[in-house]
Structure formats: C-alpha cells, structure tokens
Amino acid sequence: MKRRIDIKHIASLAKLSFDDQETAILEKNFESILDFAGELPILVDADDMSDVLELDKLRDDHISAGISVDILLKQAPSSLNGFISVPKVIEN
Amino acid sequence: MDLTLLSVIELSEALKKHEITSIEIAEAYLQRIAKKDGEIGAYITVCNQGTLEASKNADTSLSDIAGIPVAVKDNICTKGITTTCASKMLYGYVPPYDASVIEKLKSAGSFVLGKLNMDEFGMGSSTENSALKLTRNPYDYDRVPGGSSGGAAAAVAAYEAPFAIASDTGGSIRQPAAFCGVVGMKPTYGSVSRYGLVAFASSLDQIGPITRTVRDNRLIFNIICGKDARDSTTAESVYERDAIDISSLRIAVLSELMDSASADVKEKIIKAASKLERLGAQIDILSLPEIKSALSAYYIISSAEASSNLARYDGVRYGYRVKNFDDIDDMMIQSRSEGFGEEVKRRIMLGTFALSTGYHDAYYKRAKHVQRAVINAFDRIFKSYDLILAPTTPGVAFRFGEMKNDPTAMYRQDICTVPASIAGLPALSLPVGKNAAGLPIGAQLIGAAFSENLIYSVAELLEREVKYCGL
Incomplete structure (x- = not known):
C-alpha cells in the first residue's frame, strides 16, 4: 500500500514551515523512513501496556524558593514592565 | 609530567599526596585545549577564567574527584555558562540553574572546564548535525567522532578533558565512545537524575560518564547516581554484586547484533568473548528476534516524544525569536x-506524524508494543544470563558526509545501542581493539536493570585483558 503523507498538514500541526524544495525532500525522506520504521509487527496485547516504564511516582508538593522573575525575564526575547511580551493574540 | 595523560583516579591520588595541585591540573587542561581543540573542535565553550578560579578554591578533601575538572555536553544546564544544545534555537542561552548532576559534581569538588559539541538536541550519530561547529575524530581527522556526544568522546580521547558528562537516548554516549576509543556508560533509566538535561525523549534520555578507564567511569557514576526529588523517574537503587566470581558468570552474545556488524568489529567482539571464556565465564550465542524491530520502534517513540518536548521552543519565553513577523502564529x-536544523525538524515532523489522528495506532502504539516485547525478551534472557556482550556499533567511525543523503543509513548506526535504550537497561561501551587502519572498536556490556556494579566489574576484567592503548 502506498502511503500518502501530507507534509503541509503535519507541518501545520508541528508549527513549522517548509518551502517547496524542502517539502519535496521531506516527502522523499518520509517514504524511506516509513519503509524503514513503518513495518512494525503487533507483538503483545494492549493489556500488557500499562507499565511500560513506571512513571507514577510523584514527590510531595513542598513550596520552595524558585528562580527570580528578573533572571527569567532576561531569557525572554522581549519583555515589558515585568512581563514577557508577545504579539497581540486576541483580535479586536 | 604531563598531567593530562593521567586518569581521574591517578590525578586524585597525586592530589591527596600533595604531589600536584588542582591549579596545575586546570592549567594543564586549558593549555591542552588551547593547543589541540583548533584541530579537534570538541568544545563549544571553554571556561578559562572559571576553571582557574575554581581550581584555586578547590577543596581536595571533598571526594575522589575533588579538584578535578569536568567537561559537560552542551545539553546539560550549567548555571551562568551558555548551554546551546548545539542549536541556533538556544544560541546564547544562559541557564539560571545547574542540572542536578552538575550540583552533585560541584559538591564533590569538581568544576566545569567547558561545554562540548553534539548533534543538535542530541539528534544524530556523527555530531555533523551541530549547528555550531565540526568535531573531528581524534584518531582520523577525516572521520566523525560519532554522536550525539561526539564532543564529549573526542575531548576525553584527545586528553582535552579528564572526564566528561554526557547523555544517551539511543546510543549517544556509547557509540561515540566506541568511535573514539573511550569508555562510555548509559546507566539504567532512573539511576541518574535528568533534572537540568534538555529533554529530547524523556522516557529514554539518561545521563552518564565518558572516561578513559573503566575504574574512572565507575567512580563518576557512583557520584552522580541516586534519587532526586526533582526527577520523579529516579529510583533509590540498590546496586548489588560488587565482588564477582567470573567462573560463575553466564554471558550471552546476541546473534542478531553480531550479524549487523562488519568483519573487523565482529572479530574483536569474538576475541573479547573468548577472553572472558578463558577467565572462566560461560559464553552462549543466543537469538533475540524481537530486537530486529527495536530500531524502528526507537525512532518512532523518540521522535514522538521529541515532537512534544520541542514544542516548548516557540520564541516566546526564551530561545530564538525572528525579528519580523505578521502575528503570533507566524512568529x-x-x-x-x-x-x-534539518534533522531536528525531520524528527519533529516524524513524531508529529506518528502521533497524529489516523496514524497513532499504526505507528506510536505499535512501537510501544515492540518496546514491551523487547523488555520482556531481555527479562527472559536475564533469568538465565548475567550479562550480554555485543558490538557497540556495526562498524568503525565513518567519513564526514558518508551518511548525508539517506537519513535511515544514519539511523541504522544505532542498531546495537537502541535495544538497551528502549528497555531502560544499563549498557557500557569499552574499547577492545583497533582495526587494521588503527580505528577503535567498542564492545558493549548490557546488564539487567541496576546491575551497573556487575557491568563495571566485568568491564574492568576485560579492560585488563585487552590492554587497549589510547592515542
């Protein structure tokens, strides 16, 4: 069965954009990667999947000092009056 | 005496006897880097001043690594020192905190010598995917050092660092260690805290040491392992079986992994197996058909997790933001x-696809089933065997550009290392010889969960037998 991969759709989900040349390369890549990775056998019952890696341990919720706002804001590409600034999100 | 030629343990002994000082070690390494790194390109950042200052204040009584500097892969956060993941996305990012492993090393009296090159965000097997620079294999400058921890393995092999701390998701510590003739350990998932490690595939990522000797590796591992409240996947582990009786050991060699290896690699692994056999171990060749699908499952699972983890890079809170844009989406x-970079985007795309509606069950879910089958298969083997011996890589270090046109050719480089990764098992690579061209070959010892002590003990025996000679 020939898979039809919609690169533009996946790119929009991933918040990436590609020009026509990059899209063509990705289409080719996807074909060979899915040939390589796509033929996975079904090996065990789904019931057995509950504990693949046991990630159910949670620590107690203690309040402790975090990193100061000033230091964190220094990492932001743009900030204003103690806030991270971004382009307008909501339309008028 | 050239201090860069000494192992960590030798440096520590000399420090304790007051034969040398921490300042002399720091100066020796900084000089070595200044002289050599123009050719090798292992470092993204060298902490000249910080290293000298820390060495002056080093309290050499703190531990066996006190006063000895560490080089760190550039995806592990170091407070006040740029951490780029070798990506344009994080270029210039200065973490406001130390990763837990860095805290542990610092409280043991070590200090950061510099940050090491890698494949961008850990995605690659040659370090060619670094957006920042090229790292060469110290054994042959026309060849790759492996990856993604290529800078770490090259720095340790070229005596530009006494030891390094790196990360391994599908082989990123072991494969470059094999290519550069050094010792690399990917510990059991959960034995070393990942707090402060920039996430690639969280259920597979693990931090471990790269060193020139097995004893050094064990020393560093014992300092960085243990439970950490800031990483809920860490375990308070019990590392048993320190002393071993080699004559009671049963070691399995997996035919599927042997078949994937080139003749020169295979020859060295067989030699290593017969050395262990001569010491009294029982060696059996076993087949584990499940691991044939491990590589495919690995690329689906790791890319799926990467597509989620890397969603945080949106140009809002930190990292790269373009100058001109129409609206927030466009930004x-x-x-x-x-x-x-290209490979990172390819994996985000693959992961997004594998998790998307209509494809999730056929790819991601099925890959998780394969993962479960591989875990079960290893469990079965470790009921009757103590360790698995395997090649670390299918071949020796390849030339720059050799895998450029087909991403799956590069992915296949990880065939021997991903089985232990997707099963969360500890696996160590140590050099067991060189091929006719003088390129290093690595052997891998894979153990049951939390069997690091056993792995180290057998690796020490093997190291003594092999008498590998570095650069």
Whole structure:
C-alpha cells in the first residue's frame, strides 16, 4: 500500500514551515523512513501496556524558593514592565 | 609530567599526596585545549577564567574527584555558562540553574572546564548535525567522532578533558565512545537524575560518564547516581554484586547484533568473548528476534516524544525569536523553522506524524508494543544470563558526509545501542581493539536493570585483558 503523507498538514500541526524544495525532500525522506520504521509487527496485547516504564511516582508538593522573575525575564526575547511580551493574540 | 595523560583516579591520588595541585591540573587542561581543540573542535565553550578560579578554591578533601575538572555536553544546564544544545534555537542561552548532576559534581569538588559539541538536541550519530561547529575524530581527522556526544568522546580521547558528562537516548554516549576509543556508560533509566538535561525523549534520555578507564567511569557514576526529588523517574537503587566470581558468570552474545556488524568489529567482539571464556565465564550465542524491530520502534517513540518536548521552543519565553513577523502564529512558525536544523525538524515532523489522528495506532502504539516485547525478551534472557556482550556499533567511525543523503543509513548506526535504550537497561561501551587502519572498536556490556556494579566489574576484567592503548 502506498502511503500518502501530507507534509503541509503535519507541518501545520508541528508549527513549522517548509518551502517547496524542502517539502519535496521531506516527502522523499518520509517514504524511506516509513519503509524503514513503518513495518512494525503487533507483538503483545494492549493489556500488557500499562507499565511500560513506571512513571507514577510523584514527590510531595513542598513550596520552595524558585528562580527570580528578573533572571527569567532576561531569557525572554522581549519583555515589558515585568512581563514577557508577545504579539497581540486576541483580535479586536 | 604531563598531567593530562593521567586518569581521574591517578590525578586524585597525586592530589591527596600533595604531589600536584588542582591549579596545575586546570592549567594543564586549558593549555591542552588551547593547543589541540583548533584541530579537534570538541568544545563549544571553554571556561578559562572559571576553571582557574575554581581550581584555586578547590577543596581536595571533598571526594575522589575533588579538584578535578569536568567537561559537560552542551545539553546539560550549567548555571551562568551558555548551554546551546548545539542549536541556533538556544544560541546564547544562559541557564539560571545547574542540572542536578552538575550540583552533585560541584559538591564533590569538581568544576566545569567547558561545554562540548553534539548533534543538535542530541539528534544524530556523527555530531555533523551541530549547528555550531565540526568535531573531528581524534584518531582520523577525516572521520566523525560519532554522536550525539561526539564532543564529549573526542575531548576525553584527545586528553582535552579528564572526564566528561554526557547523555544517551539511543546510543549517544556509547557509540561515540566506541568511535573514539573511550569508555562510555548509559546507566539504567532512573539511576541518574535528568533534572537540568534538555529533554529530547524523556522516557529514554539518561545521563552518564565518558572516561578513559573503566575504574574512572565507575567512580563518576557512583557520584552522580541516586534519587532526586526533582526527577520523579529516579529510583533509590540498590546496586548489588560488587565482588564477582567470573567462573560463575553466564554471558550471552546476541546473534542478531553480531550479524549487523562488519568483519573487523565482529572479530574483536569474538576475541573479547573468548577472553572472558578463558577467565572462566560461560559464553552462549543466543537469538533475540524481537530486537530486529527495536530500531524502528526507537525512532518512532523518540521522535514522538521529541515532537512534544520541542514544542516548548516557540520564541516566546526564551530561545530564538525572528525579528519580523505578521502575528503570533507566524512568529512561532518562523522562529521554529529558522531556529531548528534539518534533522531536528525531520524528527519533529516524524513524531508529529506518528502521533497524529489516523496514524497513532499504526505507528506510536505499535512501537510501544515492540518496546514491551523487547523488555520482556531481555527479562527472559536475564533469568538465565548475567550479562550480554555485543558490538557497540556495526562498524568503525565513518567519513564526514558518508551518511548525508539517506537519513535511515544514519539511523541504522544505532542498531546495537537502541535495544538497551528502549528497555531502560544499563549498557557500557569499552574499547577492545583497533582495526587494521588503527580505528577503535567498542564492545558493549548490557546488564539487567541496576546491575551497573556487575557491568563495571566485568568491564574492568576485560579492560585488563585487552590492554587497549589510547592515542
């Protein structure tokens, strides 16, 4: 069965954009990667999947000092009056 | 005496006897880096001043690594020192905190010598995917050092660092260690805290040491392992079986992994097996058909997790943001498209696809089933065997550009290392010889969960037998 991969759709989900040349390369890549990775056998019952890696341990919720706002804001590409600034999100 | 030629343990002994000082070690390494790194290109950042200052204040009584500097892969956060993941996306990012492993090393009296080159965000097997620079294999400058921890393995092999701390998701510590003739350990998932490690595939990522000797590796591992409240996947582990009786050991050699290896690699692994056999171990060749699908499952699972983990790079809170954009969506899309390199975008795309409606069950879910089958298969083997011996890589270090046109050719480089990764098992690579061209070959010892002590003990025996000679 020939898979039809919609690169533009996946790119929009991933918040990436590609020009026509990059899209063509990705289409080719996807074909060979899915040939390589796509033929996975079904090996065990789904019931057995509950504990693949046991990630159910949670620590107690203690309040402790975090990193100061000033230091964190220094990492932001743009900030204003103690806030991270971004382009307008909501339309008028 | 050239201090860079000494192992960590030798440095520590000399420090304790007051034969040398921490300042002399720091100066020796900084000089070595200044002289050599122009050719090798292992470092993204060298902490000249910080290293000298820390060495002056070093309290050499703190531990066996006190006063000895560490080089760190550039995806592990170091407070006040740029951490780039070798990506344009994080170029210039200065973490406001130390990773837990860095805290542990610092409280043991070590200090950061510099940050090491890698494949961008850990995605690659040659370090060619670094957006910042090229790292050469110290054994042959026309060849790759392996990856993604290529800078770490090259720095340790070329005596530009006494030891390094790196990360391994599908082989990123072991494969470059094999290519550069050094010792690399990927510990059991959960034995070393990942707090402060920039996430690639969280259920597979693990931090471990790269060293020139097995004893050094064990020393560093014992300092960095243990439970950490800031990483809920860490375990308070019990590492048993320190002393071993080699004559009671049963070691399995997996035919599927042997078949994937080139003749020169295979020859050295067989030699290593017969050395262990001569020491009294029982060696059996076993088949584990499940691991044939491990590589495919690995690329689906790791890319799926990467697509989720790397969603945080949106140009809003930190990292790269484009200058001109129409609206917030355009800002995110453009920042991500310009900030990430080709391979990172390819994996985000693959992961997004594998998790998307209509494909999730056929790819991601099925890959998780394969993962479960591989875990079960290893469990079965470790009921009757103590360790698995395997090649670390299918071949020796390849030439730059050799895998450029087909991403799956590069992915296949990880065939021997991903089985232990997707099963969360500890696996160590140590050099067991060189091929006719003088390129290093690594053997891998894979153990049951939390069997690091056993792995180290057998690796020490093997190291003594092999008498590998570095650069």
